[in-house]
Amino acid sequence: MRIETNSSTRIYKNKLSFENLNNLSNILYVVNEAKIKAYSILVYNHEKSLSQSIHLTIKNMFNLNTYYTNYAVCEAKWNKSSNVELNKMYIDDLKQNINHREKSAKDLINKIKFWSKIHTHIIDISKAIKNSKSLPKFKYYRPYYFYMSDDKIFVEANYKNKSIIYNIYDFEHALVVKKISRLTNKLNMIKRGISYQKQKLARLNTSAVKSCFGTKKLFKAQHTLYKDHFAWKEDFYKARHKTIELQGLNTVT
Template sequence: MKKAYYSKRIYKNMLPKVHVDAISHSLLLFNRAKHFAFQTQVMEKRSGKSKRDNSLHLTVKKCFDLNDYYTNSVVQEANALMTSQSELKKMYISTKEEQIKSVKKKIKTTKGRVTTLTNIKRSFIKGKPSFTKTSREQQKGSFFVVQFKKKTDLYYHAYQFEHHYLDIQLKALKERLGRLEFRLDRLQKQLKTLRNQTKSVVFGSKKLFKRQHTLHHYRNDHKLWLEDWERSRYNKMTISGRKDAKYGNFVFTYISETKISISPP
């Protein structure tokens, strides 16, 4: 059973500078270790081989000189992100497959219309207009009609029907068919890329990364963007709980009587 604990909020401006600096350093170190753990797994997945001799836990611990408690949380966060990306990939693949299915259906329908109108056009060229029973285009006496759901278009003679309707419709349908085939090709390439590639993550958000080149105040002051970028990348950390710890875990402890969370020296 999960429990939600409430604690008193502590503001940076109420703490001594030495504590604020220590917290900032911990956030920086934790997030850099998390980025390293995640990117290591991404590179290994892309290449299909591992260049490390030890487990990811021991590699991160040694590289960043962390204790087991921090390292465990770092690896858990990285693994959770890898799992999330894997699930997203499955969702994106499923969406692309549905889009491809929809486009193929539209192509089939459009080709059917092109075939129908082409056969009608050929019959007009031969001087013997003929129509299929299921087409919306029909001949009524000396007139030619096109029946839509809410209206009916009337053409008074063969020349008008052939050149003012058939030619225009065939041109539009062929252009639409070309656009659909182009879209199908692009979707199939995107699907292939999704299946074969392992994407990484832009920590700090891709949107903020691009803003260094698009927003006026960032273009004129790169240092300002860098501060916001680092704040976005290193602004939080999650320390996993421990069942065998009396007050939550061995890094931070929560005293339920006073609703205060403290960390060991």
């Protein structure tokens, strides 16, 4: 049986002196800036060009002790590894979405071909009537059947529970032309979506795995929720530098 003992010391701001509060604020700022810098070094693969280890580089750059350095570097590594895994999930989801949309596009293309064949057949019939030529052989496009009655051409649609008879002119303009137009618009929208998602997939595969310290939601809010940009900068600054978690022995310096 394993027993773990965790203890923490809670610090209340109203019981601290003004000097200690300033020191805490300074620690929060410097350590979180060190974390952001460490993340940048790891993500953009600048670690290879360092003359020292990343721990010593951050420690010397920000004049930190071992506690703060460990926090900054470990937090940056955790952020990077979690973002890499999230990026893989996004890529898999995008690939599935693109495949699904491409299948939908193929189905729409087949439907457009079907209705275009019907439209071509109607145009051939109309040309033959206009030029007083013999009518082409009526074709059957399931469930639509062309036939002549009393020197007029009709289209009968045989559905499961009912049959509908159209005048050929009404059938062309009320159904066929509108169907082709609607399906074509839908196909163009899907193609634009596929193109956008392929560009996004290329960016995810090639660009560095970025992270927004201070939350992405708050970063976007500067353009929508805040009328005063200074007020947003203050909130974003607080969100980026609000917490640190230190672990280890108090004998380490």
